[in-house]
Amino acid sequence: MPLDPSQIRDKLGIGDDKVYAAIGEFSDPHDLVHAGRKIREMGYTKLDAMTPFPVHGIDDAIGIPYSKLGWIVIPIGLCGTATALLLIWYCGAISDKFVIGGKPFFDFTFSIPITFELTVLFSAFASVIGMFALNGLPRLYHPSMNYQAAHRASDDRFLLVIEADDPKFHPQTAVEHLKSVGASTVEVVEG
Amino acid sequence: MEASRWATGRNVLMFAALASILLCVVGYINTPERFFQSYLVAFAFVAATGLGAFFFVMVQFLTGSAWSVTVRRIMENIMFTLPFGALLFIPIAFGLKHIYPWMDPAVIAENPAIKAKTGFLSHDAFILRAYIYFAVWSLWIFSIYRQSTKQDTEKSKQQMYVASRWSAPGLFLAVVVGTLAAYDWLMSLEPTWYSTIFGLYILSGGALTFFSIVTLVALGFRRAGVLKHAITKEHYHDLGKWLFAMTAFYTYIAFSQYLLIWYANIPEETQWYRHRVVGSWFPIAIAMPFIRFIIPFFTLLCRPAKRSLNVIGLIAVWSIVVEIVDLYWIVMPVYYKNGPQLHWLDFATLAATVSICGLIFWSRFKKHKMVPVGDLRFEQSLYFENA
Incomplete structure (x- = not known):
């Protein structure tokens, strides 16, 4: 039985009313690590980072545990x-x-x-x-791809992500917090 | 390091060296035979460690590794003790007839296999070869050491290139000449036995003690508040990885030798193990896989263990002790067929060679900087982190 587009979106978890995260953009890996640490000190727990190359110290800064x-x-x-x-x-x-x-x-x-x-x-x-x-690789879709400059995370930009699952997450305050730690562009991403 | 602290270290080593040399002289006068037998173990221990240092300093230069820069001077100073092994070799040169069975005309006369080897295993050829080995090692070690210390002040990449150029053929020479030395000094204790891999057996054990000593020296400095910020937890983590790797490498080599001899089951090959499993040598032989592999391997297996200073310090001490047991087990069954007979000279000779090498090692810290500050990767080494 063919699915209609809204059912497909639902199955993929990309309902357009769902907020995925607030994403802040940095142009320097050191700034990213510092910002990540500050954001974590504010009490956020569900953080992620997207970088063109492995950034030393980022796991520790945003509280990603060592691999199991x-x-x-x-x-x-x-x-x-x-x-x-x-x-x-x-x-x-x-x-x-x-x-x-x-x-x-x-x-x-x-x-x-x-x-x-x-x-x-x-x-x-x-x-x-x-x-x-x-x-969870390989995968064809990830909500972070909806960020307007997502492709630059594989080039020269460093993205700090506060996920919407975070109990402390609120779109407006998350954007303000990301700006306060030095993100040049901040966007709330849906997907 | 402050001058007073350095002087304390030197005085302690100087006292240990003088006291142990005095004991060795007393032992030599009382029981010359026993002195030479014990001395061979002690000499083999420092020589194997020096060879391990020689090899792995060159590896640092050739791989251009940044992590090791802040501990490299410790490594180089251990390497620097190897040329002085030529002095430590002198007692062996004088004690050949007490140490090696092939020096005994009666043994040669009744064994045609040894007789056929007398061209190689003769007094003059043995001494000549030993000094060729030391000459080759000294040439390489002094050349590389000179470049490294020159870089402290020159701070150019030229020295790095020259050191690498020495290192490439040096790796080859370290293994080939090191193998020959192991054949001469330890394998010829049983002149009818041979094992091609024996050189690597000794070298891999020496490499393990080398990394153990680097770890312990760094930990000692840390306790004294020296180089505390230059050698970070990340460096200890990497040293822990090396201890782990060398434990596995030693086991691989030792087991390869055992497996092939066990499988072929030819008397002239199995005799070596036969001599080392009789009487009370048996418990040592059967303990080897456990003390040399299972205990250190599984202790260091997980990442938090390699990052714990206490754990790697403990394993470093353990590795040094089992290396000495291993060398003892290689040498002593030749003289004591029924089991180990501990003698105070075993400890005195070991204290003598180790403290003499320790003095040479220690003296370098006064003469040169304690870290190669001129290395272009120095900054990178200070701040690197394990992924």
Whole structure:
């Protein structure tokens, strides 16, 4: 059944009456970090930044916690360790018992290279897939794209975002606060 | 660093050096054989550390790394102790017949495999090679050190380029000559045994102790309030990464050697491990994977651990201790077949070589700046942050 445009917008979460955020524009990464820290001190918690390159210290300034990816990778990596050891043990010492070169049916010494490889393989898959799962990429649409100069965040502008989900968010005060910390242009973005 | 503080450090090291040298002399008079055996472990420890420093100082120049600039002078000063290993080598040169089985004519006569090697493993060739090694290392180390200290005042990129030009062939030489030195000084203890990777086994252990010592010196300075703002938490985080990396690298090399020998199961190769698992050497052998890999690896695995000064300080001390145990386990089973027999000379000789190298290391801080302020990346290093 075909959807009408308003249903599509709803499904994508881009109803035009929803405010996404207030976005302030900076032309210097250091200003961005300082502004981010000040905004956070004002009590905002849902902040984001869009920059053409990684800006050191911005995570700390706007309170973005360190990635949880490691906690996904380690259990899956250990599953790789267990898979390799169990497979080698089962094949060599239970299922098909052959004496090869006078070696034991199972031994950690000859199992370690395969165990190492499978641990690395599982960890690598967990890192890549986990990374995409956590950052939500790839995606075709993000409300921040509605900002009039969004493309400049991949060129020479640094954007500080106060999201509308923030309990302290109010469109007017957020704009004032962003201006007060030195944003050159501020816009309330819907989407 | 204030002159008085520096002088205190020098006096402590000077006292330790004199006291331990005196003890070594007493030990030498009483039990010359035991003195030389213990001294080999002590000498190998400082030489391997110096080689690790030599290699990784050149790595800093070649990669143009900015993070390491503020700790680089500490690294260079450790590297600077390696040429003076030529002096520390003198007791070994005089004690060859107490240390190496291939010096014994009776051993050569009954073993044709050793007899075939006498061209290489002979008194004169051994001493000559040792001094060639030290000559090569000294040439490179003094050249690179000179450029680095010259840059303190000249502040131009010219010195950086010259140091890099020395470093590229230097990396190759450090490994090749270092491998030969490890073959000579440690592998020839069992003259019928050979392992191609043995040089890297010693070098990777030395690199780990090198990064441990850099970490501990920096932490010591921090406690004394020196370089407190130059060496930040970010630098310690990177040193922690290096401790972690070298732990994994050492394990990789040590396990590769063990796996191939275990798999091939040829008596002339397995003899080395055989000698090191009999009697009370066995607990040390079986503890190796745990103390050298599992404990430090999993301690340093997560990021907060690498950023904790207490944790990396602890692991640095741990790595140094297990490196000494490792070298002891490599050397001593040749003389004591049934298990380790600790002797006070083991500690005295180690104190002597370490405090002599420590004095050389310490003297450089008076002579030159404590950080390479002329490096073009100095500013960047002060303010860098780990992503």
